[in-house]
Amino acid sequence: MCRGSAQRTILGMTKPNVVTVRNLCKSYGGRRVVDNLDLDLGEGEMVGLLGTNGAGKTTTVECIQGLRRPDSGALKVLGYDPVEQADQLRPLIGSQLQDAGLPDRLRVGEAVELFATRRAHDGAALLEQFGLVERRRSAFSSLSGGERQRLFLVLALLNQPRLVILDELTQGLDPAARRNVWAAVAQLRDAGTTVLLVTHELDEAEALCDRVVLMRSGTVLDAGPPAELVDRYGRWATVSWADPAADPMLAELRGLAGVREVTYLDGKVTVHGDRTIIAHVGAFLVWRGPVPTDLSVQVPDLEAALLGLLDGVPVQQTQHELVGSTR
Amino acid sequence: MNTAVGRLVRAELKLMTRDPLVLTFVFVFPIVTMLIIGGSFGTDPDPAFAGANPSHWYVASYLTVVIAATGLVMLPVHLASYRERGVLRRFAAAGFPRWSFAVAQMVVGLITTLVASVMLLIVAAPIYGIPALHNGWRVAAGLLVGAIAFVSIGVFLGSLLPSARSAQAIGLVLFFPSFLLGAGGPPPHVMGAVLRRIADVLPLTQVTKSVREPWLGLGSATGSLIAMAVLAVVATVVAARRTVL
Numbered sequence A: 001m002c003r004g005s006a007q008r009t010i011l012g013m014t015k016p017n018v019v020t021v022r023n024l025c026k027s028y029g030g031r032r033v034v035d036n037l038d039l040d041l042g043e044g045e046m047v048g049l050l051g052t053n054g055a056g057k058t059t060t061v062e063c064i065q066g067l068r069r070p071d072s073g074a075l076k077v078l079g080y081d082p083v084e085q086a087d088q089l090r091p092l093i094g095s096q097l098q099d100a101g102l103p104d105r106l107r108v109g110e111a112v113e114l115f116a117t118r119r120a121h122d123g124a125a126l127l128e129q130f131g132l133v134e135r136r137r138s139a140f141s142s143l144s145g146g147e148r149q150r151l152f153l154v155l156a157l158l159n160q161p162r163l164v165i166l167d168e169l170t171q172g173l174d175p176a177a178r179r180n181v182w183a184a185v186a187q188l189r190d191a192g193t194t195v196l197l198v199t200h201e202l203d204e205a206e207a208l209c210d211r212v213v214l215m216r217s218g219t220v221l222d223a224g225p226p227a228e229l230v231d232r233y234g235r236w237a238t239v240s241w242a243d244p245a246a247d248p249m250l251a252e253l254r255g256l257a258g259v260r261e262v263t264y265l266d267g268k269v270t271v272h273g274d275r276t277i278i279a280h281v282g283a284f285l286v287w288r289g290p291v292p293t294d295l296s297v298q299v300p301d302l303e304a305a306l307l308g309l310l311d312g313v314p315v316q317q318t319q320h321e322l323v324g325s326t327r
Numbered sequence B: 001m002n003t004a005v006g007r008l009v010r011a012e013l014k015l016m017t018r019d020p021l022v023l024t025f026v027f028v029f030p031i032v033t034m035l036i037i038g039g040s041f042g043t044d045p046d047p048a049f050a051g052a053n054p055s056h057w058y059v060a061s062y063l064t065v066v067i068a069a070t071g072l073v074m075l076p077v078h079l080a081s082y083r084e085r086g087v088l089r090r091f092a093a094a095g096f097p098r099w100s101f102a103v104a105q106m107v108v109g110l111i112t113t114l115v116a117s118v119m120l121l122i123v124a125a126p127i128y129g130i131p132a133l134h135n136g137w138r139v140a141a142g143l144l145v146g147a148i149a150f151v152s153i154g155v156f157l158g159s160l161l162p163s164a165r166s167a168q169a170i171g172l173v174l175f176f177p178s179f180l181l182g183a184g185g186p187p188p189h190v191m192g193a194v195l196r197r198i199a200d201v202l203p204l205t206q207v208t209k210s211v212r213e214p215w216l217g218l219g220s221a222t223g224s225l226i227a228m229a230v231l232a233v234v235a236t237v238v239a240a241r242r243t244v245l
Helices: A057-065 A086-092 A108-115 A123-129 A145-157 A175-190 A202-208 A226-233 A247-255 A277-288 A302-311 A315-321 B004-018 B020-038 B054-084 B087-093 B100-128 B136-160 B164-182 B193-201 B203-216 B222-242
Strands: A007-010 A013-028 A031-042 A046-050 A072-077 A093-096 A163-167 A195-199 A211-216 A219-224 A236-242 A259-265 A268-274 A296-298
Touching (some): A013 A057, A031 A219, A046 A057, A046 A202, A057 A072, A057 A163, A057 A195, A086 A093, A093 B087, A108 A123, A108 A145, A108 B004, A145 A163, A145 A175, A175 A195, A175 A202, A195 A202, A211 A302, A219 A226, A226 A302, A236 A277, A247 A259, A247 A268, A247 A277, A259 A277, B004 B020, B054 B087, B054 B100, B087 B100, B100 B222, B136 B222, B164 B193, B164 B203, B203 B222
Parallel strands (some): A046 A195, A093 A163, A163 A195
Antiparallel strands (some): A007 A013, A013 A031, A013 A072, A211 A219, A236 A268, A236 A296, A259 A268
């Protein structure tokens, strides 16, 4: 959980929280969408709010932005109450919102002019930075999905926001466009911008975020750096190799420490268990000889480690089902 | 003018010029129907038209058709499509002041009404002539109050209706009875008692009366003007509250 004070201590330095949420609750028509949620976001952090569709992520960020009134709970964003002080707060936040568009015939350059306040960056420089300067006179409707997302990023950053919220930034983009947008977000991270990235794409969170907050059914399940979460929830491995005459050794493999399951199918041996089996199976194969030349080892990435957890499937079962996911 | 309202008005007016089809209903429909109806009853003073020249009766009535077309059709469709496509959410999240969008839409609606009205008079002048203004201030007050009321009603409808299609359907259902009974259709004197009673309670009838009567010297229409002023205040407050970002 991410309970804590309104300050964070990072490498011995105390930094004020940009976002502090305590006991946030929000229901729609009697259905609880966010349930006693706590969230902290420190200055300069890039935090991923991660969960499946319907986990309550978008509602949470809408409450943070003051676009929705919470049923209960306490929120402070950059020192402001998002509902009561929306006029002061909103100009300090740059948002890329899910399902929020622009008028079809509005041109890229005009969108920048429309959204630019007195605090605005040089819009032309941002368009240049995000590869849109050539499209300045193009209508919004003529932009590709990737170009639209990059334009939304430009608009989100235009007025030098102190907090950037990116909601499902790469939804519906092809892989090339996705990488392109990721590169743009990485630039933000490298520049020290405070970013809340809302996504259901685990690989996106792993690639971009310093810290990930896992949400399910409106509550926070866990939080931490991606590598820590992989360690916590993905402590399993699968070792496999081909051996047409492996029958005699299957019982011995099942007896090795950490082994949870051994299968033998079409001449292929697959051993599944915790991460210590990598060493134990290796040692066993060296001792028994001959050493297989096609040995493959599979360990989970963040997606494999957390997918079942976020879907509500028990962790043990998830580990068993995801032996095909590799890093 | 780099205020949020100024930027929104500038962008909206630019977008309007790029989508002339959107304006067809406001600019072309009133002119075409005025040309047809205005030429159908001759130019001799007629008791059915309270003793006025029928062509002049319709020229003095059709400015309010422009007002109704803007308020009941153009603005609701425009705003509902913005909400449907998430444009309003983007404006809200981008820190546009909460009232800026409502104010900008009202300004754009009033500018549209003014331009369309001038075009209508330019077309009417060489064909039917522009009737002499008996009480210009009253006419101006009626037009202003009516335009504010209907533009606000349009902004309110746009904030209420879930999609551009539904806004178009509801807008047309509201517009045509108002148009036929309250401005561009037969004069009240030839209507049956029931139709006349229905026409009397339509806001557009009151706007038309508050413009036509002082224009043609048929009366002052003070009651209609006051009723429209009250409607304008209420509609503006409700529309602004509904459209708050």
